[in-house]
Each structure stands twice: as C-alpha cells, then as structure tokens.
Amino acid sequence: MSPPPPGQTQLPDWDGLKLQVRTLIASHRVMIFSKSYCPYCNKVKELFRSMHVEYYALELDVTADGPSIQQVLAELTNQRTVPNVFVNGTHIGGCDSTYQAYHDGSLQKLLGDSKDTEPYDYDLIIIGGGSGGLACSKEAAALGKKVMVLDYVVPTPLGTSWGLGGTCVNVGCIPKKLMHQAALLGQALQDSRKYGWQYEEQVKHNWEIMVEAIQNYIGSLNWGYRVSLREKSVTYLNSYGEFIEPHKIKATNRKGQVTYHTAETFVLATGERPRYLGIPGDKEYCITSDDLFSLPYCPGKTLVVGASYVALECAGFLAGLGLDVTVMVRSILLRGFDQEMAERVGAHMETHGVKFIRKFVPVQVEQLEEGMPGRLKVTAKSTEGPEIFEEEYNTVLIAIGRDACTRNIGLETIGVKINEKNGKVPVNDEEQTNVPYVYAIGDILDGKLELTPVAIQAGKLLARRLYGGSSTKCDYINVPTTVFTPLEYGSCGLAEERAIEEFGKQNLEVYHSLFWPLEWTVPGRDNNTCYAKIICSKHDNNRVIGFHVLGPNAGEVTQGFAAAIKCGLTKELLDETIGIHPTCGEVREGEGTA
Amino acid sequence: MAQRLVLRRLLSLTPRTLSPQGPLAPHGRAFSTSAGCRNTFNVQDGSDFQDRVVNNPKPVVVDFHAQWCGPCKILGPRLEKMVAKQEGKVLMAKVDIDDHTDLAIEYEVSAVPTVLAMKNGDVVDKFVGIKDEDQLEAFLKKLIGA
Numbered sequence: 001m002s003p004p005p006p007g008q009t010q011l012p013d014w015d016g017l018k019l020q021v022r023t024l025i026a027s028h029r030v031m032i033f034s035k036s037y038c039p040y041c042n043k044v045k046e047l048f049r050s051m052h053v054e055y056y057a058l059e060l061d062v063t064a065d066g067p068s069i070q071q072v073l074a075e076l077t078n079q080r081t082v083p084n085v086f087v088n089g090t091h092i093g094g095c096d097s098t099y100q101a102y103h104d105g106s107l108q109k110l111l112g113d114s115k116d117t118e119p120y121d122y123d124l125i126i127i128g129g130g131s132g133g134l135a136c137s138k139e140a141a142a143l144g145k146k147v148m149v150l151d152y153v154v155p156t157p158l159g160t161s162w163g164l165g166g167t168c169v170n171v172g173c174i175p176k177k178l179m180h181q182a183a184l185l186g187q188a189l190q191d192s193r194k195y196g197w198q199y200e201e202q203v204k205h206n207w208e209i210m211v212e213a214i215q216n217y218i219g220s221l222n223w224g225y226r227v228s229l230r231e232k233s234v235t236y237l238n239s240y241g242e243f244i245e246p247h248k249i250k251a252t253n254r255k256g257q258v259t260y261h262t263a264e265t266f267v268l269a270t271g272e273r274p275r276y277l278g279i280p281g282d283k284e285y286c287i288t289s290d291d292l293f294s295l296p297y298c299p300g301k302t303l304v305v306g307a308s309y310v311a312l313e314c315a316g317f318l319a320g321l322g323l324d325v326t327v328m329v330r331s332i333l334l335r336g337f338d339q340e341m342a343e344r345v346g347a348h349m350e351t352h353g354v355k356f357i358r359k360f361v362p363v364q365v366e367q368l369e370e371g372m373p374g375r376l377k378v379t380a381k382s383t384e385g386p387e388i389f390e391e392e393y394n395t396v397l398i399a400i401g402r403d404a405c406t407r408n409i410g411l412e413t414i415g416v417k418i419n420e421k422n423g424k425v426p427v428n429d430e431e432q433t434n435v436p437y438v439y440a441i442g443d444i445l446d447g448k449l450e451l452t453p454v455a456i457q458a459g460k461l462l463a464r465r466l467y468g469g470s471s472t473k474c475d476y477i478n479v480p481t482t483v484f485t486p487l488e489y490g491s492c493g494l495a496e497e498r499a500i501e502e503f504g505k506q507n508l509e510v511y512h513s514l515f516w517p518l519e520w521t522v523p524g525r526d527n528n529t530c531y532a533k534i535i536c537s538k539h540d541n542n543r544v545i546g547f548h549v550l551g552p553n554a555g556e557v558t559q560g561f562a563a564a565i566k567c568g569l570t571k572e573l574l575d576e577t578i579g580i581h582p583t584c585g586e587v588r589e590g591e592g593t594a
Numbered sequence: 595m596a597q598r599l600v601l602r603r604l605l606s607l608t609p610r611t612l613s614p615q616g617p618l619a620p621h622g623r624a625f626s627t628s629a630g631c632r633n634t635f636n637v638q639d640g641s642d643f644q645d646r647v648v649n650n651p652k653p654v655v656v657d658f659h660a661q662w663c664g665p666c667k668i669l670g671p672r673l674e675k676m677v678a679k680q681e682g683k684v685l686m687a688k689v690d691i692d693d694h695t696d697l698a699i700e701y702e703v704s705a706v707p708t709v710l711a712m713k714n715g716d717v718v719d720k721f722v723g724i725k726d727e728d729q730l731e732a733f734l735k736k737l738i739g740a
Contacts, residue, residue: 162596163692170596219595219662223691227704294596 012068021072025086029111030055033073033084036062040095041083047102053111087111103415105246105437109264120262122148124466125249127241127409128269130166131452132442134225136267136459141232143467148261149234150241150251154273156290157283163222164229164236167271167443168452170218175293176313178214180484183320187486191523205321207298215294243410247437250410265466268416268425268433268440269459270409272402272450277305281365285376286396289314297372299323300394305362307333309483311399312345316486319354326355326391328362330383330400334483338495341533341548348487348529348550359383365396404444414438419446429473431462449479480562482555487529490558492565493546499535503545509536511571517552518582532587534574542571549584557585595662595692634674634686643697647687648715653737654685658698658708661690665724666707673709676730683738711737 025031030048034041036059048055060066060082074080077091085092087110092098101107112119124140126133129151137149153170155161162170182205189203229236239251239259248262274288287295289310300323304315307329319325327349334342350356360380369375373394380389404423411418417434418425424446431439439462442455457474464470480492499508512533520526535546547561561569579586637643637656647654657673659666670688677686691698691706701710701717711719711733719737 158598160596160598215595216662216664219660219692222595223660223662223706226695226699230699294598296598 012065017065017068017072021069024058026089028056029088031086032057033082034059035082038082044083044085044095044098047098104435108246120247120264122146122261122263124265125261125263126267126269128271129164130269130271130442131168132455132459133269135456136441136463137234138232139460139463140467141234143463145467147234150237150239152238152240158287158291160291160294164225165222169221171290171293173452174218175214177484179317182210183317186320194523211294243414246414266438268444269442270405270444272404272443275401275403277362277398279363282398285365285367286398288398292397300373302395302397303328303378303393304397304399306399308399308401309334312485313483314397314399315354316349320486326357328357328360328380330361338548340496341489341550344531344550345485345487345489349485352486360389406444430465431458448476451479451481454479478565480558482558487550488554489550490554491548492558492562494535496535499546503537507538509538509542513587515584515587517584536571544569551584633677633682637687637689637694640697647712652685653713654687656687656689656710656712658689658691658703658706660692660706663706669707669724672727673730676727676734680734680738684734
C-alpha cells in the first residue's frame with residue numbers, strides 16, 4: 001500500500017482500520033465521517049437533526065488514525081472528502097448527495113428500513129378514485145400490498161357532487177352513452193313507422209324519468225366500487241388528500257376532520273374538471289358536464305359553448321331528445337382529431353337540427369329570470385371583427401376544455417414538477433414523475449390520451465411493475481377511440497394531417513368511401529353521410545396507420561379494427577378478409593387516393 | 595349518484611313539515627299515528643342503531659336499502675306491511691346504505707335489499723333480494739318465535 005499519510009509516522013494497520021470502518025458503518029443507523037470544522041459536515045448533521053434522526057459522527061480531525069480512515073473510505077467509496085455519509089449501511093455520499101436523497105425521498109426510504117423507525121402506514125396511497133386509481137388499487141391489493149385510496153369530489157359552483165368512481169362513471173362516459181342511447185331510441189321510434197310499427201300516441205321525452213333512471217344506475221355503480229374495494233381490502237377514504245412532506249399526506253373529509261397517512265409509494269390519479277370561460281355570469285348561471293347528467297329539470301333551449309367531443313356529444317343528444325340546441329365554436333371542431341372527419345361530424349349535426357355559430361366567443365351571461373330552467377341572455381363577440389351576437393337561452397353549457405386537478409394537492413411541497421401551462425404531470429414511460437416514489441396515471445398525464453381504458457391499463461400495469469415483478473409498460477400507440485355524436489365517429493391510429501406530417505403525402509395511400517347502412521334505406525335516411533377512411537403507409541407494405549369511420553355503431557366497428565391494427569394490419573390483409581354481410585363494417589374502400 | 599346540495603334541502607322542506615294542523619299523512623319519514631309507522635323507523639346514525647336495534651329487547655328486522663335500487667322500493671313497503679301485522683312483536687329499522695355506509699359495511703352488505711333479523715344484538719337470520727308476503731311472514735314469525 002501507499003506510504004503513511006501525512007500527519008502519521010507509523011504504518012497503519014490497514015486491515016484493522018478497514019474492520020473498524022466497516023463496523024462503524026454497520027452498527028450505526030446513520031454514520032457520518034466528519035471533520036469538526038467542516039461546514040458541509042455541519043449542514044448534513046443539521047439535516048438529520050431536523051428529521052429527528054440520530055446520527056453518529058466520527059470527527060476525523062481529532063481521531064487517532066483520522067487520515068488513514070479517510071484513505072480507507074476513499075478506497076471503499078471512491079470519495080476522499082468529508083462528510084462521508086452512510087445510512088443503514090448504504091453509502092450516500094457527501095453533503096450534496098445527502099440533500100438530493102432527502103429531496104427525492106430515497107433518504108427516507110433507506111432510513112425506513114431500520115427496525116427502529118416507524119414503518120410507513122401503507123405500501124401504496126392513491127389520490128383519486130376514478131378509472132385509473134381504482135384499477136391500480138385493486139391490482140396492488142391483489143398482489144398483497146396494503147393500499148389506501150382517497151377520493152373526494154369538490155362540488156361544482158352550483159353544488160353538484162357525486163360518489164366513488166371518478167369522472168367516467170359519474171359525469172362522463174357512462175351517463176353520456178346512456179343519454180346518447182336515449183336520443184338514438186328517439187330516432188329509432190321515428191324510423192319504426194316506416195318499418196310498419198303503428199301507434200297513435202305522440203312520442204314525447206321526459207327528461208326527469210331519464211335522469212332518475214341513469215342516476216339510479218350510477219348509484220349502483222358507486223356502491224359496487226365501494227364493495228369491491230372492501231372485498232379487496234383496500235382502505236377507502238372520502239377525503240381530500242394533499243402532500244405535506246415527503247411520503248406523507250393530510251386527508252380532510254367533508255366535515256373538516258383531518259387525518260395523516262404515510263406510504264412508501266404514491267400514485268396521482270386526480271383527473272380533471274371542466275374549465276370555465278372566465279366571463280361575468282359563467283359560474284353563477286352556466287352549467288358544465290359535471291352538472292348536466294344529474295340536472296333535475298329539462299335544460300330546454302340550450303347553448304353549448306365549445307367544440308370538444310364533450311360539447312358535440314352533449315349537443316348531439318340534447319338535440320336528439322328534441323331540444324333547441326346551438327353550438328358556439330371559437331375556431332375548429334374536435335381539435336386533435338382528423339379534421340375531415342370532424343367537419344363531417346359537424347355537418348351531419350347541422351343538417352339534423354343543431355345550429356352552429358362559428359368564430360364567436362361568449363363575453364357575458366346574464367340572468368333574465370330565475371327558474372328550473374330559467375332564462376339567460378348570452379352576449380358573444382366575433383373572433384374576426386366587431387360583430388356582436390345576443391340571444392336568449394334556458395341553459396348555457398360550457399364545454400371548452402378540462403383542467404388537471406394538480407394545483408392544490410401539495411405537489412410543490414415534495415418537489416413534483418408539473419407543466420405550468422396546463423397543470424399536467426410529465427412522466428417517463430413507466431408513469432414515474434420526477435420524484436421517484438410518486439407516479440401518475442390517467443387524464444392528468446402530460447401528452448397522453450384522456451381515456452378511461454388507457455387509465456385503467458396504465459394503473460394495472462403500474463401495480464404489476466411495482467409489486468408483481470412485471471416489466472410491461474403501457475402502450476399508448478394506436479389506442480382506439482369513439483366520439484358518440486349522433487353520427488358516431490370511431491378512429492384508431494393517425495389522423496390524416498398527422499400522417500402527412502410524419503410520413504409525407506407521397507408516402508401515403510388513402511382509401512375512402514361513403515356508405516349507406518342497410519337499416520337506413522327503408523326509413524329513407526341520408527345515403528351520403530356515412531363515411532370510412534383508411535390511411536396506409538406505402539413504404540411499409542401498405543400498413544394501416546389510420547382508421548376512421550363515421551356511421552352507426554362506430555365504437556363496436558372500431559374495436560375490432562384496433563386489434564387488427566395492433567397485429568400489423570396491411571391493406572392486403574384487409575382486402576383478403578371477407579366481410580360480414582350486410583353490415584357497415586364490411587365496407588370495402590374504393591381504389592384511389594384522397 | 596349525483597347530489598345537488600340545494601335541491602336536497604329544498605325537498606326536505608316539503609309541505610309535510612310545513613303542514614298547519616291535523617294529523618300529517620302517514621309517510622316513512624314523518625311522525626304518524628298509524629300502527630305501521632310506529633313499528634318502523636329510519637336509523638339516524640351509528641349510536642341510534644346501537645340504541646334502537648342492537649340494544650332493543652324486542653327483535654328487529656333491519657332493511658338495508660338504497661335510493662337507486664328498484665327492488666328495494668318494492669320490498670320496503672311490503673316488509674313494513676307484514677311487520678305491522680305482527681302487532682308490535684317485531685320492529686323494523688330502515689338503513690339507507692349511502693347515508694350510513696359505515697353501518698352497511700360493518701354488517702357486510704354487498705347487494706340491496708339486504709334484510710337482517712336481529713335479536714339481542716345478534717344477527718340470527720338474513721336474506722337478500724325480494725320476497726313475497728308469505729315468505730316475509732314466515733321470516734318474521736321465525737324471528738319472533740325462535
């Protein structure tokens with residue numbers, strides 16, 4: 001070995017010293033090799049004191065063999081400097097590394113392994129009891145973990161609230177599809193006379209009966225989730241969760257009672273809520289989708305503000321139930337979707353009684369008369385000029401977008417970064433945030449799809465990776481989706497604009513056709529509205545990279561195609577697949593490029 | 595299911611509570627002089643359940659129900675009627691599982707309607723789902739007699 005370090009004359013007993021160092025590291029929960037005059041050593045000791053964690057410090061400047069010990073440490077850890085920190089036998093590093101470990105939670109994790117500390121209350125705490133949160137919790141519990149789910153609905157400005165299950169179950173997919181079905185049945189009744197059904201009565205729609213039936217079903221789902229959490233031994237709290245320090249949350253229930261809980265790992269699944277316009281009268285007099293599905297009175301003449309799928313789906317079924325509906329659009333329809341399809345969706349709605357006011361935004365909503373519904377006056381401005389629009393409506397439904405519920409849950413306290421522009425949480429491909437013990441799933445993810453099945457899949461796979469030894473990641477490519485407007489629009493893969501951007505127009509072959517569903521022939525419904533489009537990548541064997549269909553049962557049709565696309569469907573394979581007749585799904589796309 | 599805080603308060607202020615004179619119409623939630631309603635009551639909270647069900651010297655049937663449950667709306671009145679026929683030998687407690695979820699979970703209610711027969715604080719019998727009048731009568735008689 002090297003000559004004795006400066007300050008020592010005798011040759012050190014290296015083996016003895018190594019043993020001494022190793023013993024010190026092993027017998028103290030926190031071992032700090034320090035020097036009494038070193039400010040960084042003091043900083044590190046300060047940190048542990050603030051955490052109420054006992055440490056043992058060996059001051060090498062006043063210890064016999066101090067310099068030799070420093071040498072041993074250098075060989076052991078590649079670190080010559082002090083402080084040299086070990087926690088439960090694990091080498092952390094110097095002052096910076098120790099603080100870093102504190103901020104990202106790995107320090108606490110190492111400390112937690114000791115029998116002396118309080119273990120965490122739970123293995124996993126999930127904030128948010130929606131599609132993602134519940135799926136993740138049940139999977140983790142099934143893998144034997146101790147899990148808690150917190151779910152809390154902050155009431156809307158009008159006082160609406162709901163039970164366990166999240167947006168999809170309570171104010172999203174489920175009631176939306178049921179109301180869409182109610183509207184389709186209305187259309188079916190109209191068609192039925194052409195098929196020979198004869199009845200005298202005038203057919204009217206009773207909003208209250210529909211809402212009660214739908215809410216009853218949702219109530220049974222809320223209860224079902226509670227029972228299934230109980231059966232899987234997941235602890236459920238109807239409380240608002242916020243982070244107050246690393247690994248610890250504060251839970252506040254409706255009565256204001258507060259409890260605290262700690263966990264080794266956290267999952268954020270808080271979802272989103274509708275955005276308001278920020279104009280006078282919006283929160284006092286307007287409703288959103290959060291209120292619509294449980295509205296105790298028929299909304300009457302309705303203005304829908306927005307052009308998202310929420311806006312168009314709601315406008316669609318309200319019109320289908322016989323109401324006078326207008327949609328006010330600031331710019332384009334269905335942003336993010338294939339625009340040719342979006343315009344076709346809108347055109348169909350327009351020819352079937354939905355009024356569209358394009359390139360206008362509301363600037364004020366006043367109440368003319370209270371009531372259920374009341375009368376509201378809406379003033380809107382053109383986005384292109386000085387034109388003003390004024391009109392009276394019974395109800396104004398705002399559907400201009402949804403904001404992630406990430407601003408008031410204490411994320412800044414534990415250092416979780418969010419995208420300041422939209423509040424969403426950036427994660428890596430394992431749904432992990434910048435803080436290693438905090439994950440996120442569902443609608444709050446930055447740059448990912450806002451769909452229930454995606455959240456469920458991400459939640460389940462995350463639990464399996466955390467606790468089941470799996471390494472399967474969630475596949476966000478080629479996720480199918482359907483917009484349930486009166487004429488349904490299903491799609492899987494790329495919109496045409498995106499495909500052109502990514503592959504170049506010359507590398508694409510687009511096959512398309514209009515079709516007339518057989519069931520529409522007899523009642524004489526549109527024969528030039530239903531439409532299907534398939535986008536293929538020429539240099540990849542004409543692989544299907546985009547599938548779009550506008551027609552009845554689009555969701556059912558698209559689901560099968562999604563599986564085929566996942567298997568690498570090509571145009572040739574599609575052509576070789578014999579169709580089922582007579583269906584919409586069998587439509588053969590004509591030759592030729594769009 | 596969704597709740598609108600304002601409306602719930604509104605509905606609770608219906609004419610029933612504001613009625614001027616005379617006996618109020620018999621209703622599940624209001625005071626009344628009819629025999630059926632004396633034997634039937636709505637559980638207010640956990641301690642109410644303890645007092646009036648667990649510690650009751652008389653046998654009590656507990657009807658766990660929910661607002662969103664269709665069959666509950668059929669079973670409830672039917673059971674009330676059969677309880678009334680027993681002339682006070684058995685009482686009936688109604689528990690809304692959304693209002694009293696802890697209680698429902700404690701008694702392991704999964705589906706509704708769930709009816710428990712309780713004697714001296716113990717669950718001695720139970721059934722889930724709808725039963726007809728004869729079946730209910732037999733259920734009650736067994737509870738009283740046993």
